[in-house]
Amino acid sequence: MLGFVLRRALSAIPSLFGLLVVTFLLIRIVPADPAAALAGDNATPQQIAAIRHQYGFDRPIGEQLIIYIGQVFRFNFGESQYSHRPVGLDIRQRLPATLELTFGSLLFATLVGIPIGVVAGVYHNRWPDFVLRLFSITGVAIAAFWFAIMLQLLFSMQLDWLPLRGRTGTGIVLPSEVTGSLLLDSLIAGRLDVFADALRHLVLPVATLSLGALASIARFTRAGVLETMQKDFVLYERAVGYPRWRLIWIYVLRNSVIAAVSQIGLLFGALIAGAVVVESIFDWPGIGNYTVQAILTADYKVMLAVTLLIGVIYTIVNILTDLTHGLLDPRLWEQL
């Protein structure tokens, strides 16, 4: 088992290395003057020269790569123009908010999407299937940023049921940070008022971000269920009199979901990307928002750091997904 984990982790190294190389090349190949680009629009010639020296743009390419790798491993990504603080620090502070949003969305999408997919699969070609398929296919086609604005229009501006933006209301005293998730930390600290407030602020962003994922999960759960229902063991279980609802929600579901797990892992990557837009619209204090601001201020240091970070998260999630898939299917246990 440990061997499997190690082997899988090791196989990620070429991808990670490729990621490093791509981000490395990105800043050096694309702009005319990398140093000027990194220094920003308002930099003085001395600042530009300082950057050039610091990053080694005047050195041979091989040395540059080594310098770059060193920077990455020391989490030295320079200083953000916007916040005037080290980028590494900014990222470390903002990451929990993004993770809370993305995990929350993934959780919601899974908890709602899977049952929807099962119902659609079981009622194949009857009206629940059509309705749910319509919903799924529309859900994937909706632009997240537009959906967010529509939700804000309706629930915030018109009905005033939910807050318009942000992660917390004004004047709320935050509990001490244990997990980084406001929901969990407030529960741990016993501060139910903060919990309720954080939850209200999570609703619209999660609803927006999870939409595409929910639709996707429903779709491939449905496909998995349809495929599983064709299998002989389902016929056998019917023949020996398994109660129908148990047959579907326990025995068919587990088979269908195993294949779906790897898809869910891929979705996480899409969620991280989607978080960029959603955070920007809801003023969510996470990495996504940070990235958008970096784009608008042409802060390349931040963008490169974020690209690298997200690439790493992608890779880690892929590894975890593979591991989970291996753990869930007993037939694979021999190979572990």
Place this chain on the structure above:
Amino acid sequence: MADPIIEIRSLRLTIKTDEGAAKILDHIDFSLERGRILGIVGESGCGKSTIIRAIIGILPAGARVETGTIRFDGEDLLTLSEHELNSRIRGSRIGFIPQDPYLALNPVFRMGTQLLEIMRWHAPDDGQGRQGRGRRHRDRIVALLRRVQLPDPEAALERYPHQFSGGQRQRLVIAAALATSPSLVIADEPTTALDVTTQQQIIDLLRDLVGEFGLSMLFVTHDLGVVAELCDDLCVIYAGQTVESGRTAEILARPRHPYTKALLACHPDRAATFSGIPGNVPSPLRAEPGCRFAPRCGDVQDVCKARQPFLSVDRSGRAVDCVLFDMPENVAAT
């Protein structure tokens, strides 16, 4: 004949396909007396599996029973609702042994879970109340597994289907079929997926179990050799129709229907050379009028092309559907 445990009369069934309605079953007729083993024999695609599915009520979507009755212990199964079938019949009074246990068992659940699931919903009420019922079910399963000669039954419950050999899996599903003390067990080609040695073991096991538990068994197969060994009675199916039925020994010794004769003649034990019956089984989509075997029959008559299916039953209970045996004095009401 004594009150049969299961009796099918004039069963007609069509399945809707992309290319039209396929008459899969057309005039199926047989009955099984209690305590006996009836072999249902036919080529692949003749409809034997469909008969089983019709009995248990797990027909595919698009299947329609046109006419006929399936009387089990006095009730017509075709008139029961899905709920009634699932709660009273399947698993409890009719046991089922599938053809390929590797495909039939759920790969991601332990054997114990799967076996206990059947027990939980269909085990006969032993009158000892709900306390400790799980334990009693488990004990019964373990005892049964031991009876079917599965090594180390306790450990087997914790293992997954892919961790067993083919013969062991077959024993597992046999135990599953018997766990709820059914009165009828339906076996769908249980030896087809096995090697010859294991086949023999399973056949012997089934024979013993039928005697020991007082079961009645419907044994579907295409292998005449197995039928000769195991089945008391025999029903030959061709292209969705019963062509001959009666005591196995008699049919094998003195086959009447031309198809039965041809089948026996081709059997490796009797034929000098490897040959088949010339021609192909007619497609259920294009049901020609008249006897379905006529195109391939060596004794075909002109009247065969227009003859409706009709089973003549003689005094001993032997039934044949062939113009050659439509003898007025032997005709009994069917």
Place this chain on the structure above:
Amino acid sequence: MQPQTAPASGPLLTRAGRGGRGLKTFEDKHQTATGFDRPARLLILRKFARDIPAVIGLVIVVFVIAIAIIGPWIAPYPGDVVASHLLQRLKPPSAGFPFGTDNLGRDIFSRVILGTRGALEVALAVVALAAAIGVPLGLIAGYTTSWLSEVIMRVTDVFLSLPQLILALALAQLLKPSLESAMLALALTYWPFFTRLVFAETRRLRVSLFVDTLQGIGASTARIVFAHILPNAISPVIVRATIGLGFTILVAAVLGFLGVGATPPQPDWGLTISESRNYLPDAWWYATFPGLAILLAVLGFNLLGDGLRDLVDPRLRRSR
């Protein structure tokens, strides 16, 4: 009782016999050079026609393409790409302005129609470029069995493990924000999907078409690839391209929204929604209708792509 007789060999009516006697079967008569029976093609069309969502998708796509082409001629105020009529700013939907007007008094209905062309042009350019890069790479990687194949697939894997939107954003920003750089960025992040697909198909066909044998008897690589492999691999590519068109319209809208794609006064859908934010919630029509246009277009391509996929990949076919 008839005496037992061995089965006589009567008239042989096997299916093979029918053909072997010189009578051409129905299938024989219609065999064409590519091996497709004409009846089979009709069967495919009929199967497609029974798939209602796919047909709806086709209708929507045709509609969207039509709007893109004849847009400037049917928009009530074609000049509203650049003009501004401040007297009519922020008017709600009415007979004269079905979608209302924006903050510069321009007719949103017209701008949505005019924006269709831009959206489709971008989508087509991106998908075409991505395919132009990805398909050849996939063919090469699938066809050769040397280290070249390995290298190409490794690079593809790396690109696939990169977050697409982020990379597109970074690239678009680095290249100076404009529609062209956004298109380039999107193409550069989408080609791996084609490569992976074509690689798998080519590898599969390589085996099933006995390419090694063909090479052995002297068939040239070009002939094998173009005459045999490409025609069979093209169907999944078309499916992927259709879905890609929908996806690109969506991502391009995001880029426009973030200000990294189209620039004012272009009637880009995403850009319009971005502009609308300052005027919410009063001018609700400003954001709603462009978004619905995006939804419709993407929905159409998705439905069509799904329908095509169901036709092409028999494994996914369900009996309807």
